[in-house]
Amino acid sequence: MNAPVKDIAGQRRRPRLGLSVKLYAAIGGAVALTLAASVVAWISFVELGQLQRRITREHIPSITDSLRLAQQSALIAATAPTLVAASNEVERRHMMVALRHQQDIIVGLTNDLERDAARATDPGIPPHLISEIRAASGDLFGVLDRLDQSVGRQLELKAALAERHGQAVEAHRRLIESLAPFLDDATLFLVTGYRSIEDVVPVPPGVRNSPQALLEYAAIAQLGIEGNLIGGLLAEAANLPDDNLIPPLRERFVAAADRFRTALRDAGGEDLELGSIAETLIGLGEGAGGIFEPRRELLVEARSAEALAGDARRIAARLTGDVDRLVEGVEARTTDAVEASNRAIDVGGTLLLLLNAVSILGALLIGWLYVARHITAPVVRITDAAAAFEELRFAPESLSSVRNRQDELGELARTFTRMAGEVQTRTETLDRLVAERTSELETVASRLAKYLSPQIYSSIFSAKGEAVGTLARKNLTIFFSDIEGFTDISDGMEPERLSFLINTYLSEMSNIAIQHGGTIDKFIGDAILVFFGDPETEGDRNDALRCARMAIAMRDRLGELQKVWQEHGISKPLRARMGITTGYCTVGNFGSEHRVDYTVLGGPVNLASRLQAQAEADTILVADSTWLLIRDHVDATPLGEITPKGFARPIAYHRLNALSSADGANILTRAGRHVSVNVTHRHHIQEAIEELRRMEEELTRRLPGD
């Protein structure tokens, strides 16, 4: 036994290309497809990344630079005019530093943009635009430089002017402060004649009020007027808004100065301190050190600065316009680039979707072409084979292709086929044994049949045994017969002859009982007990009728048997007495644990026995209960009533003579599986055939379809 096991184990190890390897191969194939999709996706991402980097490296710096350039241009355009308004050197320097810084940024940004344009992979920024920006910013810086110089010059002039104006105000104040006591003293002299506090005697009125003296006094008074006029003209000159107004103003100033000098000479005050103060004041008007010239220069300078500022504004506008165009261009490029990028993303997405679909399709193809055909299909075939085997219709050829495989499935198919063969062999052996045992059992049963009522036999062997095993109360028709004077007959008869006689008798009677569907209860010597209605009943009336027919058949058969027995040397005729009753009896198994008899108990059984005992030889007595059921079909003679022993009331009874001729229905009698044909006249043959046909139809209807 060990050797084959080892052999099988060896075979199992043998397959080189195992199922797991195949499954791995299938999964591997699917994974390879997915990997291929991933690789393509990766490549497309790399491509997209390069595109994005291009945008980032080329376009974003350009955008940033352009926007910064725009910002700086706007800033410089805004700053330039404020330079004109610089009120001191510090402010100017501060502004110029800011402007130079902006200038540097603009130059730097322009260079960056030029470099970007040179490096760009797309058409990029038009070079002429950059050169225009460069030219405009160059012009602007030139103008701003000139403007700066002009503003510087203006500041110098303003400072000089402010200083001179301050000096003029101070000189004017001092002049007035000198003139006030001069006039004050002159007034005192004119009124009192005293020139100083030390004067002891005043000058007489005639002298001090001479025309000469009065003219002198008027000249002194005029000094105040002219002095104030000079101061006022200088103040006006310092703030003159238009250089065209300078010549007339200067003319008036010169005239006033002349009048002042004349008046001073007339007043005789040339040697006084106020003379030099006045010359200082007049000097602040005329000549190089005066107020007029710097004021004029300042106004001229301011006008040219205004013109420069105007230029700067125009150039700045040009620059901002160029930069705006630049920004627009860059924005347009960026929009294009972003659109290209979006397109790339769309294409990448579609490609990826496609690849995924291919990958899924590939996996499905692998599943269908390989897994389904080479792995699932054999498994299904083996499963089908197993199902077929279960239904005992397994054909080994159905697995022939699978058996040729070199993997675990092939092994499984081979093993299954072997196993199926073995199981088939064993089943056949078992079947044969069962048949043998069955035939043996049938032999035993047929032998047993002789000792059992056919109903009991069939109940036992047709698996209806349980019907026998129970007790039941049923309406039965009971038949009892006995041979009159059997003891006398049997006396002195050799046992072989007696056995033949009784066996013939009982065998013949039994056959008739069975033919009529009666249940043979028992033989008590030469007495026979038969009942109808259990285990099979055809209804009370038919049961009773069958019983009556059986009794008549037995009586008639007994008459025929007399000849047979005479031929065998039995001279004394056997004459039977028969009783029939109908009523409720208990039927079933009665007995002990060791022996059980299927029999009937009850009043009707006793009454049948009593009627049999009452009957004359070759007569059949029927109790009133039975007669009532069969009276339409039989010819019977009422015999009155008897009160049998053990019965409380008298019972009417009849002698059954024969079946009535009208009992057409009685041409055929069916009892169980037996049908009797009782044809007494020729004209009954056709009726019997029709009856049989009806019976056939009925049976066909009643039996279950095949």
Next chain:
Amino acid sequence: MNGYLKTLAALLCILPTAAGAQTPGVTDEHILFGQSAALGGPAADLGTEMRRGIVAAFEEVNRAGGVHGRRLELRAYDDRYEPELAIANTLKLIEEDDVFALIGAVGTPTSAATEPIARAAGVPFIAPFTGAEFLRDPALAAVVNVRASYVEETEAMVERLIADRGISRIGVLYQDDSYGRAGLAGVQRALDKRGLELSGTGTYQRNTTAVKTALLGLASKDPEAIVVVGAYLPSATFTQWARKLGVDALILNVSFVGSYALADALGPAGEGVYITQVVPFPEGDAIPLLAEYRRALVTNDSRAHPSFGSLEGYIAGRLTAEVLARTSDPPTREGFLRTLAEIGTFDIGGLTLAYGPGDNRGSDKVFLTVVRNGTIVPVERLTP
């Protein structure tokens, strides 16, 4: 241990707060004051004397240990009695020098120019050397006046002229600026009160001695007394010429004139010229303040002579120290002014200065002096 730590933590919390909220001009060592006054020019004498008095008072306090251990220091700039310069000086003192307060400004036009700057910066404006009425406005809470106003001086003059001499024909010579006009307004008000009219006015240009035409005009009205609201030189010229031309009207000057300078300039013509004062006679002994003043003055500068101007400065310095001493330490500008208004009355060596909410006047006392034999003597009333 725990308590110690808590104290330390509390200190650490407080210290930065105190340092962060420090008032300008106040350090642990000193409190800085600023002065813009005429230290040069025709009115140099006024500013110099005022500064001298303030410094004498500050040094006296510093010698005694300062105020809460802080020395009082003064930074003074010359404005030559010019408003423009005064403005520049005041801005410099407040914005660059970070002074705690301004003290001893000299002159009406200068004060008129600088007080608004101090007010805007919340800087106390202590003891301006002027009697102009606008500085007595109750709304000016940051102004601390020490002296009586020109209105009070001229009121006293008119009162004495009428009471002592029965004079009702009064003329005014005034400098043609806010100072002169303030004095003119004072006389006018005093006469209006009594139902009298000015007999005449004359004016002269500031920084000149051109007073003669004005004299001729006034003389034609024949006043019994002439109130001069001007500087000492024009006042002296005016008086000399008046006497020479035989105008014998009583001449009275307001304190701002500069009494000793006037007496010097007047010479013999000064005999009987009256000057009203807003501080007691500095060489008198009427109250302890005067001796303390003279001692402090000489201790600080042995060559210094007592003067009305330095006495006024001294009083201002003493008052400032007194208020600071009573202000919670460290002092703030608001705390200083609050203390002044809340305590109200301060006795500076016998001189009572009274303040209060809406009252920044300090003193309303006017003292009368007269020039006798070329020097100045205190008098109670006008003598015939």
